[in-house]
Amino acid sequence: MTTLTDRYISATLRSVPEKSRGDLERELRASIGDDVDARVAKGEKREAAEVAVLTELGDPGLLAAAYAGPQKYLIGPRYFHGYTRTLAIVFAFTIPTTWAVLLAVWLAAGNSVGSAIVTSSAAALAVGMIAAFWTTVGYAVVEAAENAREADGAMPEWSAEIRKAIAWTPDRLPKEGSARKVRINDAVEAIVGGSIGIALVFIQRSVSPFSDPSGAAIPILNPAIWSMWIPLLILLAVAWMAMEFIKLVHGAWSVPIAAAITVTTVAATGIQVYLLGTGQLFNPAFLEKTGATGWLAAGSPLVLILIALSVLDAAKKVFRAWYSTLGPAAC
């Protein structure tokens, strides 16, 4: 018949290395038996004494962990802070960037908006998970190497190198006025650049190097996209200006501001890339006049370069927003 003690001991031994099981089992059994006997001698009932002794020894998994040594975690306090910061930056950076790129590619391939959103969101989440997985593996390996060093004093050469690379030094302190502090340039760029851009979008409707036979100006941008995309882009530009202004007044980066900048940047870039990629951005009549139709046709090398540039610019903006918010410690 298996007793409570038998079950407790086998639960403990389950996660103990095979070679030390026999010895540990005999010792643990003797210790529990001695404790139970001592309680019985003081007048407790045997069953109650057994329960009390096992309750005091506690969760067999934790006991086994104690036998295995003090460190039994994937990423301990030493690297936890760096780990969470790296994860935050990895998420904030990879997910929106891959989402925007995939959304644009999917739309450019002629899929419906709904299926493009669903597919790109799922894929961006998967990419985020993969990035998080490798971040975790990296930190866990360093942690394991560090534990091995503490256990037997030896440390593999490569892990000493990694350790040196991620060790904190005073050089990592944010530079005065660079990281967390807001740069006034951002607000100037947003407000001046944003208003000039919005003005140009309106001006190009009536001022153009070319005019049609009736004498009316031929706009540079495709008049067909005024029904939805251009108003949306103007709205996003205004939101961007407002946020830069709030940031300047607030005097510091914060998570909501970084998140808002991420959302607007990703949305605006996604729309631009979509319009460029599908050849909808420019007015076909205007391109015909300039002879640039072929250059800016959907899928042409120039269009791909322009897309790459705007995605890079967006990625830079998003990265900088999170880097400035979360600090350089993790990078």
Next chain:
Amino acid sequence: MGDSEFLATHTQELRRGTVVLACLLALRRPGYGYGLLDALAQAGVPVEANTLYPLLRRLEAQGLLVSEWDTTEARPRKFYRTSPAGIEMARQLRTEWEELGAALRGLDSVGDTK
């Protein structure tokens, strides 16, 4: 957390490191798991069973304790004894402990004269 809980936490922190020294000193005369648990409690150094038992094996792995099975009685027991390296370690730890005590007394008297 109230003050008493903070006190309990800090007391535990303070005692944690002394368990090793207590074991090394007590086991200069051979002892086994539960017997040592009881002896330490009697001596005023109470330790949890689930802390002490793994610690004994760890100190053995570090060469500070040596062990031997006693099978002459009805219940076979693993007896531990402090090794020469363990005795030397205990001497150093004890010196450290006493120096710390002296240092704290020094700090305390500085506080008194203010």
